[in-house]
Amino acid sequence: MPQSDLVIRLGGEGGEGVISASDMFTAGAARAGYDIFTFRTYPAEIKGGHAWYQIRIGKGKVGSLGDAPDILVCFNQEAYEIHKDQLRDGGVLVYDPDQVKPEANGHNHKHYPVPMTAIAKQQDFMRGKNLILLGALCQLFGLEPAELEGVVRSRLARRAELLQKNLESLQIGYDFAKQNLVKDDPYYLPHIQKREGTLVMSGNEAIVAGALYAGCRFFAGYPITPASDIMEAMARELPKLGGVMLQAEDEMAAASMVVGASYGGVKAMTATSGPGYTLMAEVTGLAGMSEIPLVIVDAQRSGPSTGMPTKLEQSDLNHALFGGHGDFPRVVIAPGSVEDCFRQIVRAFNIAWKYQVPVIFLSDQSLSHRTESLQAPDLSTIPVYEREAPTAEDLAHYARYKITPSGISPMAIPGEKNGMFVSAGLEHDEYGHPDLDADNHVAMTLKRFRKLDTLRAELEQEPLPLHGDPNASLVVVGWGASEGAILEAVDRANAKGIPTVSLHLRVLNPLPENQLRPFFAGKKILVVEHNYSGQLARHLRATLGIVTVNVNKFGGLPFTAGEILARIEEEARG
Amino acid sequence: MPQSDLVIRLGGEGGEGVISASDMFTAGAARAGYDIFTFRTYPAEIKGGHAWYQIRIGKGKVGSLGDAPDILVCFNQEAYEIHKDQLRDGGVLVYDPDQVKPEANGHNHKHYPVPMTAIAKQQDFMRGKNLILLGALCQLFGLEPAELEGVVRSRLARRAELLQKNLESLQIGYDFAKQNLVKDDPYYLPHIQKREGTLVMSGNEAIVAGALYAGCRFFAGYPITPASDIMEAMARELPKLGGVMLQAEDEMAAASMVVGASYGGVKAMTATSGPGYTLMAEVTGLAGMSEIPLVIVDAQRSGPSTGMPTKLEQSDLNHALFGGHGDFPRVVIAPGSVEDCFRQIVRAFNIAWKYQVPVIFLSDQSLSHRTESLQAPDLSTIPVYEREAPTAEDLAHYARYKITPSGISPMAIPGEKNGMFVSAGLEHDEYGHPDLDADNHVAMTLKRFRKLDTLRAELEQEPLPLHGDPNASLVVVGWGASEGAILEAVDRANAKGIPTVSLHLRVLNPLPENQLRPFFAGKKILVVEHNYSGQLARHLRATLGIVTVNVNKFGGLPFTAGEILARIEEEARG
Amino acid sequence: MVEVAPAPLTMKDYRSEVKPVWCPGCGDFAVLSATYKAMARLGLRREDTVVVSGIGCSSRLPYFVKTYGMHTLHGRALPVATGLKLARPDLSVFVFGGDGDLFSIGAGHTPHGAARDIDLTVICMDNSTYGLTKGQTSPTSPLGRKTKSTPYGAVVQPLSPVLLALAFGAGWVGRAYSAKPKQLEDLIVEAYNHKGFSFLHVESPCTEFNNTYNYFDALVQDLPEDHDPTDREAAIRLALTEEKVNLGVFYRDDSRQDYRSKIDAWTANRGQPFDPVAYLQQYA
């Protein structure tokens, strides 16, 4: 069977080139027209410690990082020890023989030593080490070195001398492999044709692009892994667009600033990760109470507390749904892929502005930094909404918090002559005046929550995001970054004759209950999550009264399709 | 039928004596040996605005504020307008005829004008106004004026001249009523015998007493209604006991200080209300992760955001259960009455110290400030636990976060020579050293949550807190301040031939699932809560897979027994 | 059609339909009234003005002013106002807060607000107590004071809002007193006219829990005539050593560029429209 894709894992000391070599190889493959999907994990240490990177390169959409790697590239002995047992049977080991002493193995692994350090030393250009390796990889697995050359050229465009030396190293690595290594494995990149319009982006990059497209012109944030580069990109881009990005003194300030900007009528957002998001709960409540649009991206990482800052987890859903005192409406959205980051962040802005509610966008560490290839989105299918502004009639006797059937009250912004009002975190009447009367609180609470009902009705119009066999009695429910792995597992299950369907939810609150109830009826429901407690499963049980089978993984690494498939098979048997 | 209790409501302008007159009447009744139960509600305004106070005075335990008042005392016209429709058929209106012009009424209300302002003016002692009223009330409803005299004496012990004038006013009021009002209603206080050992306390006072009994010697807080007086009492009491109370700069600091003290081996707590509690979520996560005992009292008020600071609501349960990023164990406890505040806060400390977890104690605005009469608790039935200290064997090679079957690891405190360790909010190994390995995170997560399993097993040993007919198929589940009203409603339902049982949960997390599942099986389950969204009901549904009927009230005022009874009757019919 | 210039607004025009809820004699009345007058003198367009506050007695103020307003969270008025002013530089933005709001729970935002130098007019209504929560100590309460939270007397040295604002780098710092309403009004006008972050400290007694009128009446004085308000060092020295309570402008730096001027200077081509297709092409 010809390979439709290749899975390559590179491991070594953080800061020693593993990540940058992997990035370049990925970029080269993408230039050549392959679809790519990457995953990276950093050490806890500030510098050093073990880092690894996995690249899946394929023809046609690859939505997950694959199962066992076909190829393992080890920069040092530690990497070898950590990963050797995961290399697939018959897989390929590429290594620096001066750093790694592989054992004889019982798995038919093919060994290719590439003495990158020694060759670099010989060339008297130690920084060429990675390029030597990359050259060898091109030769071994059939990637045109011209593509990598292109990558090197664009990265070092302004440093002619360095560029020359790098290109030489690349060539030397290529030649070394050609002359010294006897290719004796089945792993080759498939043949493809270059396509137009393919983008290679990370989740964080897609969030920034989508937010700008949705009209975001103000951003305030506070650095935190893995969300910081959203802030950094905004710092670069917003000023060009007449917008402002401000690094706040903490996350409470950042979210408060967004509320201020948003009250001023400017679309605004912040981005953070768990610890920062926890600190934003009070501001989220204020936005809910005073009906100010607020978009918060939480790029989840492994918790609780400081937890494992560089590791994947989906354990902030509970806080997104329920964090903060009191009952107030909020919307929770989670993207399933890099492309979906773009689409869903636009949706987040649309909902925040149309419904004047806080919207929590739950990304996660793997989506933040993984790169995927995707087709440039067709923007004509992605509308952008604005707030409902008061009409002249509304303004004749303007009531900011007017009680309406939809729950939505037209929102005036400063500058509007007859729209003056005080936005209030204190309970208030329709005019925004303090009012602690029992009937008023009841009416206002109902009004605020009615917005979620209106939104729910809107969401019910969308078809459920299903994949696989819609008549299957086994459904795999997931959210967030694991979409690709789940889809792949479902495809494989169906191919194996196990009828399976997946439901990958984007809007986690409110839920399209009218569709979900009949859909779930009579089905066995697996809920796949990267957390200990099964937060989405709990939400579904409480909301819909269903019974769930929880499939949880929470060590900080992503599900593989194979792991999910195994659970599907188990449940299909059981 | 002779009345077994009287319900008196007093209403008027805040700061104009309604609250203090009510307090004195309550104290007088309690001195006389009656059981009392009070409820008060303040205006939103800093000064002024409408305030009212309800006193239920009875013989034998009164656990709720009663249904419609028997007696309504109006200080001004506004009070009359607001409350007149709630006065029971045939009830009594007492009012100042210079302030209030009552309408002719169709409810057979009996009207007693007491020109308290005019008489006070005549006496040239305006401050005596309230005492005149109180004297009249004594005469009208049969409270010994000697009891009120006692109250006045103890309050003004050190101000002889004022005392004398006050006592005169009391007598004048008494005489006025005797001479001018023709008693023509059935409302009299029942005859009773003085009892020994009765205490009259508010919920906040009981929390302070219980915390001190449990060994609390450090308190840090930040003012907030309705929790401030816990802090203020601690400021008075702790220094005497060699402890410390510190007013922090905010709630994050307050909770952090408690964590610091607790790490030092000193039992510590903080108390706040919703907005402050929301800000403590990050610190709660730290306590969960680094396994430091933490007790937080959240005296809930009406939310969201600043909401209605002086009004009752039970809408912080979601945040208590789920606030904060990441999965970490926490315990949630809610007291049902003033006496229960004492018992449950001791339990909160016991659990926090035995299990090294954060414990959230959900009180609420009505419990905080209502007064109840209660028998002094039998302290021999209320044990106090301490942390599990490391043994000599443990200390030989001390592992602070040792993985044990119970999940509990012996806790060393500074000063212990061989116990040195670094407490960590970062994921860590058994020794507290940073460790971001997947297997370690899994093992540590399981260990931390195992503590809840161990606790759950302990809780399963306690009988369920049931009241009423244990075989009834209708169960009323409640939590917090509404206990008295629920018990009364259940008694009345059973008396009416509707078999009903109540389950008033104290520990809301973890739940004694093994007992609850069979108990709930086949029952109709009403969940009575002071919130919009049915937070406990949701928790029960998600945890136990049951179906609930939600009974919610969320205007800021407490349930009456009658309201709950009406829902019981409705469901029994339906 | 001939456009008729609207009649200038008077102080009454800035009064909203909501009645102040403060206790009789509360210093905050004077601040409110001076604010009305200052706004009228400044000729502020009501619809282009936003009054932002936190939570506290003092923070109720926005409800009583007929402009746009935000009653936010305890301690967060400054960051909210920062976001608003950055997003809408065309607006006039005022921040009102108590001593607790700006120097206790909001203490982390005040230094950054000042250092950032965004064009906000910040008015701290200092009553040296927590009024709304009924009289606990605040960051400006004097040593030894007995309150509900310090029954044996306060042991923490008070913070000086003026000294701190100066140390944080505020470009305009002044002090007023509720019982000197004309000066208060003048100082609000002057604070507003300063381009950049201006901080006005107002001694505004709480008649209910900390009635300090007599205390201040005896202690206030105008700043020494020879004080040079452009000399930051001198201003700090004054704030540090004052035994009397000085009123007036401690410091004023008219030469500085505020935040907005600086960011506007960054890029000549600010305000291009967003071209999503071109933007996405960088990832091709």
Add this chain to the structure above:
Amino acid sequence: MVEVAPAPLTMKDYRSEVKPVWCPGCGDFAVLSATYKAMARLGLRREDTVVVSGIGCSSRLPYFVKTYGMHTLHGRALPVATGLKLARPDLSVFVFGGDGDLFSIGAGHTPHGAARDIDLTVICMDNSTYGLTKGQTSPTSPLGRKTKSTPYGAVVQPLSPVLLALAFGAGWVGRAYSAKPKQLEDLIVEAYNHKGFSFLHVESPCTEFNNTYNYFDALVQDLPEDHDPTDREAAIRLALTEEKVNLGVFYRDDSRQDYRSKIDAWTANRGQPFDPVAYLQQYA
């Protein structure tokens, strides 16, 4: 049995089994090593010493010290240490934090820590950047600096930790530099010996994202010989006007009563046992 006095501890005894994870050349190594030495000189009992930190590169320090320690939350080291020290006055409590930790997210706690004057030794490891999150601006970053979060240059004036600590009322304030390890060690010893809140500002360069060794090498100098460290006004003036970076003790007030002394003075009969029956009787 004859008690043998234990041999005094040496710097090595304070080294834990955890290897520092900082980048080569990071200024924090010098702070750690000076801390070991200072502890040895002070003869601190390891089991009676607690090192508390927040989150950041610098805040990893407790793991490397063989005493008790707490690695807490970003910005909250000071309140955690405050609670610990108040509950356990017998312990020696150190606080280590970065410039972000103590002056950005923790900026609200630092003034109150200083004003309260609890006996803590606070060491701010200032690298004028956010090291752990890879190089954004921090509250002490200079104007104009280009970082990941300020690609067009920083527009916010830096805060001066020394000036702020002085303005907040800290009783001991000093500054050291990682490349002057002996002075650093001496100052840690001196800061510790001050009874009350002491604040040591350490310029501790981040070789990875903000390598300022050359910059500081050229700028540091010892405080002028004639500086009187008991003169707060002079200390503030120095901190305000410095063009060079002064090292040494800016301010020291040996005469003050710290928080503990004050509260111990309140009530003669502190430390009675709790009598629950008598306590409850007040409600009878």
